[in-house]
Amino acid sequence: MVIAILFVLGAIGSCSDKGEDATTSKPDAVSQQETSAEVPGEEGTIEETQPDPEVVKADKGTLTEYLSTYSVSDPSAFTDETAAKYQNALTQAEAVAANEAATQEEVDAAAEALKTSYDGLQIKFNEANYEELSYKSVARDPDSYVGKKLMCTGNVLQVLEGDGETDVRLATDGEYDDVVFVGFDPNILDVRVLEDDSITVYGTCLGLYSYTATLGQEISLPAIYADKVIINE
The missing domain is CATH 1.20.5 (Single alpha-helices involved in coiled-coils or other helix-helix interfaces)
Known part of the structure; x- marks a missing residue:
């Protein structure tokens, strides 16, 4: 009788121990699942992207x-x-x-x-581009000749040398009539132009050039700015 009671008590104690083990192991599994759910992997990471700044195109x-x-x-x-x-x-x-x-x-x-x-483009010199100056035609209607390429030959009556420009009064008939006012860059020549030189001028007509003479009278002359000046020997 005593032995049977002890056997029953031992069986009850064994069942009680197994129940406690099952109860205590369950929270650990739940905790592990919760932890796994709360910590996302690299693929679950969300990165914020900033929009590219607007590119302003140049006005062309x-x-x-x-x-x-x-x-x-x-x-x-x-x-x-x-x-x-x-x-x-x-x-x-x-x-x-x-x-x-x-x-x-x-x-x-x-x-x-x-x-x-x-x-800054400069046209190559070509004699064919210049027409011979008609003094009376230019003097009579200078505005219609502005910008035209003209050439003329004459004797130098006066030379005025300045900074970056040389001006001459040129008698196209060889005397003091039919005088043309000519300006040019001195760098287009290797030597100076002197009074009484005979020169041939190729240049662009500027219309009329007016100046006051020594005695106070107003003088107007056909004017040319030379592209090329040739000193005739």
Whole structure:
């Protein structure tokens, strides 16, 4: 009888121990699941992205206009030096115009360089481009001759040398009648022009040049700015 009671008590104690083990292990599994759910992996990380700043494109209106306005159909008509400068400026301007990332500063500089090089173009000297000056025709209607290429030959009556320009009064008939006022850059000659020299002038007509003579009278003369001056021997 005593042995049976002890056996029953031992069985009850064994069951009680197993129940406690099952109860205490359950919270650990739940905790592990909760922890796993709360800590996301790298793929679950959300990164905030900032929008790219808006790109402001340069205004190429003036450059486009200059490419059209300051175009040259025949660069060979101009001196090699000035034509090379123009061609370099034109190439740079076209490259900037095609560059979507060009800055406003680059665009403005390219436009200005193109205009400057165009203005600096110098036509190659060619005698065939100049017509012989008719003194009476120019004196009678000077405005219609402004900008025309003219040539004339005469004797130097007076020389006025200044900074960067030499001016002469040229008697186209050899005497004191039919006098033309001629200005030129002294660098186009290796020597100085003197009074009584016979010279041939090729240049652009400026219309009339007026000045006050020593006695106070107003004098107007046909004027030419010379591209070339030849001292006749």
